[in-house]
Amino acid sequence: MAKSIGNVVTTGFSGLIGKLLVFRQRAGKTFVGDRPVKSSKAPTDKMLEVRAKFKKAIVYAKAVIRVDDELSAAYAAKANKGQSGFNLAFADYMKAPVFLEMPEFPEYTGKKDESLSVMVTDDFKVASVHFTIQDAGGAVLESGEATGIEDSPLWVYQTTAAHASVSGATIKIVAKDLPGNATTEEVTLL
Incomplete structure (x- = not known):
């Protein structure tokens, strides 16, 4: 063009x-x-999926711009030159958060008050990071929200209980952005 x-x-x-x-x-x-x-040509199933997601992204971006003045201003403030707050809200809906590295927890021993950290980023803002620790049989041992470090992709979860054995346990981490896109990582402890 x-x-x-x-x-x-x-x-x-x-x-x-x-x-x-x-x-x-x-x-x-x-x-x-x-x-x-x-x-x-008739659209493929993949094309129809993308079109449906585009429509949902437009609905989200319009709602943000029309209804939530504070969030609309935040999107507009972070938008690049030549980009509107609407464009950034649309793009945010289209892309889920990303783990900057595969989480590993070799230092986790199952004690209370241990810190488990992950690095997560998003094109606009990571809204939440949720940790769930399950034993080898799949029973939930504990679950809770991590705390984000301001102006950093680092999120830290503080364990709330002691667990006798962590061998074979699974730590599931779910990162969500403001539109609700979620990315999940699971780590099985040795």
């Missing part, structure tokens, strides 16, 4: 012209490109 710079004739144009060109406005600039052509 071409960018129109300093053209007094096309500045501010928007829409289809002559069934050949499409003019768009973005961040105060005019862009021109070929008219989009609808595919004659």
